[in-house]
Amino acid sequence: MSKRIITVSREFGSGGRSIGKLIADKLNYNYYDSELVSRIAKESGMSESFIQDHGEYACSTSSFLFSLAVSTGATNMNRLPISDQIYVMQHNIIKELADSECCVIVGRGADYILRDRADALHTFFYADMPFRIDRIVRLYGERADSPEKRLREKDAKRKTYYRHYTGRQWGVAQNYHISMNSGVVGIERCADIVAQIAKSFD
Amino acid sequence: MSKRIITVSREFGSGGRSIGKLIADKLNYNYYDSELVSRIAKESGMSESFIQDHGEYACSTSSFLFSLAVSTGATNMNRLPISDQIYVMQHNIIKELADSECCVIVGRGADYILRDRADALHTFFYADMPFRIDRIVRLYGERADSPEKRLREKDAKRKTYYRHYTGRQWGVAQNYHISMNSGVVGIERCADIVAQIAKSFD
Secondary structure (H helix, E strand, O other), rough: OOEEEEEEEOOOOOOOHHHHHHHHHHHOOOEEEEHHHHHHHHOOOHHHOOOOHHHHOOOOOHHHHHHHHHHHHHHHOOOOOOHHHHHHHHHHHHHHHHHHHOEEEEEHHHHHHHHHHHEEEEEEOOOHHHHHHHHHHHOOOOOOOOOHHHHHHHHHHHHHEEEHHHOOOEEHHOOOEEEEEEHHHHHHHHHHHHHHHHHHHH | OOOEEEEEEOOOOOOOOHHHHHHHHHHEEEEOOOOHHHHHHHHHHOOOOHHHHHHOOOOOOOOOOHHHHHHHHOOOOOOOHHHHHHHHHHHHHHHHHHHHHEEEEEEHHHHHHOOOOOOOOEEEEEOOOHHHHHHHHHOOOOOOOOHHHHHHHHHHHHHHHHHHOOOOOOOEEEHEEEEEEEEEEEEEEHHHHHHHHHHHOO
16 A cells, blocks of 8 residues: 655654755645644634644643544534634544545644554654754854754653653654655755655655 | 674563564574573583573673783683673673674663674663563463562562673663563564564665
């Protein structure tokens, strides 16, 4: 069965988004990153920046109501904490996308949400600290005085978010079909390899 | 700088050894797996089967004398537990090999031992349980009644061994440059991808 859906998980600054975009271009698939945020904003009436902040980094402390909402496909989520409401919306949109089109989805626990789909290929990218520091300072205009601290904070938040919503440990190779150090392998080559694997199932 | 050394870490039954052999063939590199065991047996006077059992699965409970032996390059190891003596010998042989030839080294914590070499490419292979079960029953003649239990025991032992001698968690993607699910990507394709990456640095 061909791999219609590629999920891209990544360390901040590893170039995961660029790799995802390149994969989408090579395969002629749709690409979802900030596009997912826009869609949730449109459906929920919340602002894009609020969703961006809560969509991959924040999580509630209790998960009972949340689990219930996900498992029952509840539409009335008013009693859920706001970060859980956003997660449930993301969860539903990601499932709908996977059902309806060929796409690359960056972040947002899509690897876990789509873990049982035989037509999905799950990827993870990371890199050494100097590569990531150079990248965020150069490309994102991050302040150059404490980029390592900022990267470590981002890593810790993603780890917590992932653990909370999936029960899994972030960065464990077995959660993905392929993981690569983008600093060593190279951004372009990472994308080439994933596109090549995805096509090999046609 | 070209990648002269490929280390292959793997879950038992994932086909890691076959992938390592294929990579060595494709790159025309020397291949070390049981060859490493034979060399240690020759140097130590111990039997190959004893070294096989202690070379990746057993570890002592105290690590002070062991750390001292590794850091000082001690040659008199009589006071070390036998599993640590074997580890120190493996450690020294792996370092010598990396200094002297192009090679593929399977298992034995070589990824950690050679972690600071810019000319080494570290790889990890794993697979889902049904793929591994089929493989060990079919290829290694393992008894078919409880292969999952046997795989879980092997995983647990490798995890403990790796933690003991490296201080790292086994299977974390960031320990390697590339990790692949060999059941999904395929044995041949995994080897192709690694050989292709190794050659790209020439």
